[in-house]
Amino acid sequence: MSTALQTLVMTADQLLEPQRFNDYCPNGLQVEGRAEVRRLVSGVTASQALIEAAVAAEADALFVHHGYFWRGEAPQLVGIKRRRLALLLQHDISLLAYHLPLDAHPRYGNNAQLALALGLLTDGPLDAAELSIPGSVGHLAEPMTAAAFASRVTERLGRTPLHIGDGAAMVHTVAWCTGAAQSLIERALAHGVDAYLTGEVSEQTVHWARESGMHFYAAGHHATERGGARAVGDYLAQSLGIEHLHIDIDNPV
Numbered sequence: 587m588s589t590a591l592q593t594l595v596m597t598a599d600q601l602l603e604p605q606r607f608n609d610y611c612p613n614g615l616q617v618e619g620r621a622e623v624r625r626l627v628s629g630v631t632a633s634q635a636l637i638e639a640a641v642a643a644e645a646d647a648l649f650v651h652h653g654y655f656w657r658g659e660a661p662q663l664v665g666i667k668r669r670r671l672a673l674l675l676q677h678d679i680s681l682l683a684y685h686l687p688l689d690a691h692p693r694y695g696n697n698a699q700l701a702l703a704l705g706l707l708t709d710g711p712l713d714a715a716e717l718s719i720p721g722s723v724g725h726l727a728e729p730m731t732a733a734a735f736a737s738r739v740t741e742r743l744g745r746t747p748l749h750i751g752d753g754a755a756m757v758h759t760v761a762w763c764t765g766a767a768q769s770l771i772e773r774a775l776a777h778g779v780d781a782y783l784t785g786e787v788s789e790q791t792v793h794w795a796r797e798s799g800m801h802f803y804a805a806g807h808h809a810t811e812r813g814g815a816r817a818v819g820d821y822l823a824q825s826l827g828i829e830h831l832h833i834d835i836d837n838p839v
């Protein structure tokens with residue numbers, strides 16, 4: 587079974603609605619490859635290693651969360667950027683990339699998939715007024731100690747989180763935002779939750795956590811953003827009758 591590239595892009599756009607977001611990169615088809623797609627590969631970041639894996643898997647299209655052409659970056663196609671694009675074009679592989687729309691999708695998005703993986707029940711958005719802030723607030727079905735929640739993160743994401751707080755204290759309400767959303771800790775605080783979980787951490791995040799008494803978890807940018815591309819890849823494969831293979835290129839950050 588195969589589908590037209592146009593249909594694949596249209597189906598992804600219909601699901602993720604990129605027109606609703608003011609993003610830092612173009613969402614949707616970033617690099618055009620062959621017109622027919624039989625096999626889709628998904629991954630977190632369109633790195634050289636992921637493209638090489640997609641070539642080896644004989645992919646027709648690649649679906650990622652972190653693509654190219656970020657606002658403010660140098661536009662020249664030289665060095666690493668030239669090599670990545672050359673490999674895609676040489677093998678006629680399309681690149682579809684969805685950044686904020688993939689973070690935010692209420693079912694297939696990174697934040698929804700992270701909640702599913704960690705057993706978090708969503709009560710609402712981290713910031714109801716701002717669509718470009720895709721995190722959520724919610725709670726654990728059963729309160730548990732902060733240390734037990736850290737163990738759950740380790741077990742389910744395959745990565746030990748950095749935890750700031752007293753491991754023996756109880757955690758029930760949680761705010762979360764995948765990726766590098768440590769600067770949103772104040773928004774989490776405003777909700778009065780017990781804990782805030784994101785991917786990355788900054789020096790000052792630790793002080794905010796200590797001085798507020800709210801638990802903070804940095805569970806990995808990559809580790810917290812593995813769910814969305816895989817879930818949308820599965821959705822597209824099922825909707826269009828194409829093959830889908832998720833390839834995880836490990837990243838310790």
Ligand SMILES: [Zn+2]
Pocket residue numbers: 651652764765766807811
């Ligand atoms: Zn990210």
